[in-house]
Each structure stands twice: as structure tokens, then as C-alpha cells.
Amino acid sequence: xxxxxxxxxxxxxxxxxxxxxxxxxxxxxxxxxxxxxxxxxxxxxxxxxxxxxxxxxxxxxxxxxxxxxxxxxxxxxxxxxxxxxxxxxxxxxxxxxxxxxxxxxxxxxxxxxxxxxxxxxxxxxxxxxxxxxxxxxxxxxxxxxxxxxxxxxxxxxxxxxxxxxxxxxxxxxxxxxxxxxxxxxxxxxxxxxxxxxxxxxxxxxxxxxxxxxxxxxxxxxxxxxxxxxxxxxxxxxxxxxxxxxxxxxxxxxxxxxxxxxxxxxxxxxxxxxxxxxxxxxxxxxxxxxxxxxxxxxxxxxxxxxxxxxxxxxxxxxxxxxxxxxxxxxxxxxxxxxxxxxxxxxxxxxxxxxxxxxxxxxxx
Numbered sequence: 001x002x003x004x005x006x007x008x009x010x011x012x013x014x015x016x017x018x019x020x021x022x023x024x025x026x027x028x029x030x031x032x033x034x035x036x037x038x039x040x041x042x043x044x045x046x047x048x049x050x051x052x053x054x055x056x057x058x059x060x061x062x063x064x065x066x067x068x069x070x071x072x073x074x075x076x077x078x079x080x081x082x083x084x085x086x087x088x089x090x091x092x093x094x095x096x097x098x099x100x101x102x103x104x105x106x107x108x109x110x111x112x113x114x115x116x117x118x119x120x121x122x123x124x125x126x127x128x129x130x131x132x133x134x135x136x137x138x139x140x141x142x143x144x145x146x147x148x149x150x151x152x153x154x155x156x157x158x159x160x161x162x163x164x165x166x167x168x169x170x171x172x173x174x175x176x177x178x179x180x181x182x183x184x185x186x187x188x189x190x191x192x193x194x195x196x197x198x199x200x201x202x203x204x205x206x207x208x209x210x211x212x213x214x215x216x217x218x219x220x221x222x223x224x225x226x227x228x229x230x231x232x233x234x235x236x237x238x239x240x241x242x243x244x245x246x247x248x249x250x251x252x253x254x255x256x257x258x259x260x261x262x263x264x265x266x267x268x269x270x271x272x273x274x275x276x277x278x279x280x281x282x283x284x285x286x287x288x289x290x291x292x293x294x295x296x297x298x299x300x301x302x303x304x305x306x307x308x309x310x311x312x313x314x315x316x317x318x319x320x321x322x323x324x325x326x327x328x329x330x331x332x333x334x335x336x337x338x339x340x341x342x343x344x345x346x347x348x349x350x351x352x353x354x355x356x357x358x359x360x361x362x363x
Contacts, residue, residue, distance in 0.1 A: 016066050020339040024066045027052045037094050040067045040086055042078045049073040054084035095122060095130045103143045113139055198241060201249030203257050204230050207264045208358070209351045212328075213237065214257045216249075220274030221256055224326045226347035240325075263328050266358030268295060273329050282313075286320035287330040296359035298336045318344060328355075 016024070027035035035052040042049040043059045049067065050056065067073040070080070070087055080087040099120060116139060117127045131139050200222060202215035207226075213233040215223040223240075225233045238246055259273055279287070289307055293299050301321070305313045321332040322344060333352045337343050345352035 016068070017339050017341050020341070021066055023339070024052070025061060025064070028064070029058060031055070038068075040070055040073050041065070042067060042073050042076070047078050048081050049078040049086060050081040051084040051086045054081055054086075056081065056083050095120065095127065099127065099131070099139065100142060103139070198244040200237070200241060200244050200246045201253070202234065202237060202246065203249050203253070204233060205257055205261060207261055209264055209347075209354060212260065212264065214253070214260050215246075216253050216256060217276045220276035221253075221260075221326055221329060222276050224260055224328050226327060226351055260328055264355070264358070266295065266355075266360075266362030268362075275326060275329065277325060282316065283320045283323065286317050287324060287332075290321070290324075290330050290332055290334060293331060293334040295331075295362070296356060298334050298340070298356065300336055300338050300340070302338055304335060322346060331355075 024035070024039050024041065027039075028041050031053045033053040037051075039052065040049045041052065041054075042065050043063050044065060045059070045063045049070065067076070067078075073086075074080075099116060102116065102119060113124050113127065117124045120127065122130075127139065131142065198217065200215050200217060202213055202223075204211055204213050206212075209226050210228045211226070211230055211233060213223065213225040213227075213230075214221060215225075215237055223237055225236060227233050234246075256273055259270060263269060277284075285308055286304065289304050299307075301314045301317045302311070305311055305317045308317070310316070317335075321335050324330050324332045324346075327333070327347060333345060333355045335344075342349050342352050342356075
């Protein structure tokens with residue numbers, strides 16, 4: 001299992017900014033174990049890379065370079081340190097990744113924090129702190145989210161409700177129905193039908209950012225996708241609602257499409273677009289907070305988390321941004337990393353940069 005998989009999955013690593021490098025060096029000098037898994041330091045004179053908490057003697061700053069993942073360090077010719085073993089599981093990030101793997105495989109709804117900690121060789125308090133630090137969630141909250149994710153996948157694959165309940169370890173149908181309104185977005189029976197009965201119309205228009213797909217029901221906008229290939233945009237929509245009635249819209253919401261295009265050009269909203277979305281309560285809170293960020297301005301994920309009263313939920317905020325289905329309307333492009341760098345935009349960083357530039361220019 002690789003560490004820091006958010007960055008490891010991309011082939012083109014984002015450069016380390018001077019501000020980030022300064023923070024990394026401070027964490028390195030302090031041998032801060034909380035930084036383990038978030039970056040790696042590499043020593044040019046020895047061609048070895050380490051964890052920030054490595055007990056070895058600190059090298060001179062001029063001999064140090066930083067990487068966000070061990071894969072990046074190894075691609076650049078560095079070998080793992082034999083003292084801190086950065087290529088092995090360790091640190092809060094790796095501990096949570098390992099715990100998430102166990103939770104994802106488990107069908108035992110009664111699995112306790114104590115049992116999970118014992119399996120991982122950690123204390124309950126260490127595991128709890130790691131979860132809050134890395135994800136902003138408690139282990140039980142993450143376990144519930146992973147179980148529901150498996151349940152949804154099985155339903156999409158055609159399993160019956162009874163089969164899906166059994167395979168994901170839900171004690172009864174009432175347990176998953178309790179979560180259906182806030183997390184599933186519909187009842188399990190409706191979800192199994194892949195959106196059967198839903199009527200989604202879509203329009204694809206040209207914009208300064210390429211193609212933009214706007215899909216909506218009679219109640220409001222359900223999707224705003226950006227891309228270059230029209231067929232891929234439609235395919236994404238059909239994959240989300242495989243049994244919904246989806247068709248190109250002949251009329252009905254041209255005004256909504258024009259409003260989306262106007263916002264892409266950086267113009268202020270002319271009216272509030274109605275939305276018809278499936279989301280958890282937390283996602284809705286994050287998306288609402290994003291809509292409060294002024295045009296052309298940015299907020300860090302940490303700032304958004306603090307504004308929600310959940311200062312440790314930085315990762316959860318980032319995930320809510322990544323799963324935002326209505327880009328532009330919910331301006332997740334205004335959320336940035338702690339060092340101010342642009343990252344994590346589903347439709348490409350160049351589009352994120354262009355959106356912010358257009359908003360600043362229009363403002």
C-alpha cells in the first residue's frame with residue numbers, strides 16, 4: 001500500500017512552492033512525526049530519502065530537496081533510508097490508510113475502536129487522533145461511509161437489496177434506510193434502479209473553458225461538467241444514473257445554462273440557480289460555505305473547515321470539494337491548499353486557474 005495516495009496517483013507532480021518548502025524544513029528540523037506521510041526529504045549528497053521524523057543527523061539545508069510521495073523520490077534516483085524506512089507503513093497518514101483498508105474489508109458492524117487498534121498495534125487514543133488529524137472523521141464515521149459505499153456499488157451491480165445488506169454487514173434493512181436520506185440521496189430501492197424514473201435533460205455548450213455540460217431535472221441543476229469531449233461528458237452522466245431517463249434537452253432550462261456560462265466568464269450571479277443534488281449533510285454544508293467565498297478570492301481547505309466549526313476536518317472538506325457535481329455553481333475552484341497552491345480540481349488545474357483569473361478580471 002503506497003503512502004500519500006492522493007498525490008501518488010498523478011504522473012505530473014506539482015512543484016513544491018517556497019512556502020511549502022519552508023514548512024517542510026521546519027517539520028524536518030523538529031523531527032515532527034505528524035508530518036510523516038505528508039512529504040519526504042531527500043539528501044542530494046547521499047541520494048537517500050527519509051521521513052521528516054527520521055532520527056538521523058539533520059543534513060545541511062542546501063543539500064535537501066522535498067517530494068510529496070516516496071514514488072517521486074524513487075523516480076528521481078533516491079533510495080529509502082535504512083533507519084526510518086520511509087517505504088514502509090508508519091505515521092498518522094499511513095496508520096489511517098491501513099485502518100481504512102481493514103474497515104473497507106470488514107462486514108462486522110460491531111467492530112470496536114479497541115479491536116481495530118489492537119489489530120493495527122496502536123493505542124485507541126493514537127488511532128482516534130490520527131483519524132481526526134488526517135480525515136476529520138471518527139473511525140466509526142469512516143466505517144459507516146465505507147460500508148455505504150460498498151452497498152451502493154453492489155446495488156449498482158444488480159444485487160438485490162437483501163443480498164447487498166448481507167454482503168455489507170448491515171444488521172437490518174432499517175440501518176441502511178436510516179442513512180438513505182442524508183447519504184444515499186434516495187431510498188435503497190430507488191438507488192438500485194439506477195435512477196429509474198428520474199428525468200434528466202442535458203445541454204452541452206461552448207465556453208472559454210471548452211465544453212460545458214449542464215444537466216437538470218425539473219427541480220433544478222444536477223450536474224455541471226467541464227471537458228473537451230462531448231461524448232465523455234455524457235458518458236459520465238449516464239454512469240452516475242445508468243437507468244435514468246437521460247436525453248438532450250430541447251428546451252426548459254436555457255436560462256440556467258446562460259447563467260452558468262456567464263459565471264464561467266467571471267460575471268457575478270444574476271440569480272440563484274436552483275439545485276437538485278444528492279449529498280450528505282456535511283457535503284451540503286461545505287458546498288454552501290464555498291458559495292460564500294467572494295468571486296476571484298480563495299480560501300484554504302483549513303479555513304473552510306474552521307468556518308464549519310470542524311477545524312480538523314480538512315481532508316473531509318477536500319473530499320467534498322472533489323465530489324462536487326455542479327462546478328461553477330458551487331465554486332470549488334476557490335478552495336486551495338494551505339500554501340495557496342492550486343490543486344485537486346477535477347476538471348484540470350489550468351481551468352481552475354483560468355476561472356479565478358476571469359473572476360478577478362471581471363471584478
